[in-house]
Amino acid sequence: MHHRFLLLLRILSWTLAALLALAAALALFVATYNWNHAKPWLTQRFSDLLKREIRIDGDAQLGWARGPASEPASIRFIPRLRLVAYDVTIGNPSWATAADHLARAAAVDVTFDILPLLRQRWNITDLQLKRPVIVMERDAERRKNWRFTDRREPRWSVDIRRLAFDHADIRYVDRPLDLDLRFDTTPLPGNGGVNLKDEVKGLEVQFGISGKFRDATVAGTGQGGALIDLLNDDGQFPLRAEGEVGQAHVVLSGVMPSPRRLTYFELKLALSGNSLADLYPATHVPLPATAPFKVSGQLSGERADLTATQWDWHYRKFAGIIGQSDINGEAQYLQRDPRPVLRATVRSEKLVPGDLMPPRDKTQKKDAAAGGRSLSARQFDPEKWGAMDAEVSITAQHVEQPPNIALQDLHLELRLKDRLLTVDPLRFATAGGKVAGQVTMDARQRQMRAQAEIDGRALHLRQLLPSLASMQGSFGQLDAHARLAGSGNSIANLLASAEGSVKARVSEGAISKFILEAAGLNVADAVFAKLYRDRQVHLNCAVADLEVKAGQALFKQFVVDTDDAVIDVTGQIDLGRERLDLDIRPQSRELRVFTLRTPLYARGPLNKPEIGPYKGPLLARAGAAAALALVAPVAAALPLISMGKELPNVCAQRH
Known part of the structure; x- marks a missing residue:
């Protein structure tokens, strides 16, 4: 029994010694072998595995390393492999079009643990890049060139604990989003480009942004957190960016949680x-x-x-x-x-x-004014x-x-x-x-169709039209209803083809007498009212009923009825040409001195109509006054005195 135990112990000792010798030989081989001889074989194996070209055009060295001083002493001295390669290129899959490579670097220095490789985990404890150029692309089929497998969850997981770089040129192309941005990235001063995982992180890199998003050009600057957190599953990436997107100024700030699995x-x-x-x-x-x-x-x-x-x-x-x-x-x-x-x-x-x-810009306003236009012709x-x-x-x-x-x-x-x-x-x-x-x-058709229906109730004229000083005495209420439909791709075109109706009624109240007297050209009363304040007359009603056909607003009825006068308005407004053609016929209820009782007209463009009396009746009255003046000066005033008429209250008749 004792002999067997010694034999077993001797076998274990020799086995352990052989393993140690093999490990020592392997370690010595790794440290002394010229790995440049193995580059063609290694790069071809990786190219076949990743289904894209992998190239190392410079020297390649594989050796042993220990952890940096930032690691705890308990794990710092565990041996790990260190690969240093120069002029490294990772190619693109065949479908990628943004560039011929995914990544390129003047030098790559990577240190990683050995044992986790057996569990398909690549624990990179230190990664240093010199002048990396990275082009990330997502195509129209949403394939990503930085994914090396079609599996939903890759077999291999990557954990990068430390990342250092000097200057990175990163481009991101996203075909579904129509996005193409380039980030010219350098470490913030004092940071040295070193990022440590699990340390408290703030803004550690700075970058310039250029490119396009859809139809807008993009240009700006920004700062971000550790680039390492863009690669790890549990990273937190602080971000601040400011710049121009098209003609808009944009400022963006916050923290992106788990960017890799966002x-x-x-x-x-x-x-x-x-x-x-x-x-x-x-x-x-x-x-x-x-x-x-x-x-x-x-x-x-x-x-x-x-x-x-x-x-x-x-x-x-x-x-x-x-x-x-x-x-x-x-x-x-x-x-x-x-x-x-x-x-x-x-x-x-x-x-x-x-x-x-x-x-409307100045040119549009100038053209509109020159053509007597006030409605917007800007196209939807x-x-x-x-x-x-x-x-x-x-x-x-x-x-x-x-x-x-x-x-x-x-x-x-x-x-x-x-x-x-x-x-x-x-x-x-x-x-x-x-x-x-x-x-x-x-x-849904080439010429837009529009329809509007508006109803207004109990609108006080004094509040509705406060800019008209002569209306300050008006306390009547307005009720109105409008229903219009038209076709066209601008407000002007819609009204030029409008069909419908507009109806309005002003209820009983008080209205400025100056307006009515001025409408009747009662000169004496108009001057008196302006000099000694405006008096008011009782408003029985005002009625408007307009029918709109093919852009022509026809005055079916427009009447203002007061205790002093009745004013009838007839005619039409051409909404397409923006011109009006109206007859205004005042009829006095009372005796007026210096009344030039003659119909008025309102013609011309909406934004600047011409308003005045018809010359025929006015000239006849003026001629009669001149003839009588030859006989007796007092008699000359007789044709300018309106005797008034017994006119019925039209409100009850027209409502």
């Missing part, structure tokens, strides 16, 4: 520019042309899992200004079939509609409406439109689906009354 992130995003429409080249979201804007909020992106290709975007708690308008709220951009969906809730304390509408772009669907809710406490129009409690719900835009409901308060309506714009 399914959710949240960053602070600030945007500013001359118009929200400037975001279209990058976002392909058809936002309106607006006044200059500045907004900031929290941007998050989320996908279902690592295999999901669609990201949903959420812009939370955004706040900012557009021109003189303040805005806040949240927005979502969801990838859905057949079109993405924009959902937004926008709130405002003060909203100026002019800030949200396309401004309905093709952009097909880029997405939308559900937008807008609420504003105060809406201010210079010079003197003010709205309160605006609320509208906007929906866009397959290029069919509806605004329903649309409601607000103004001039002490309420306005409600709905609008539909159908861009």
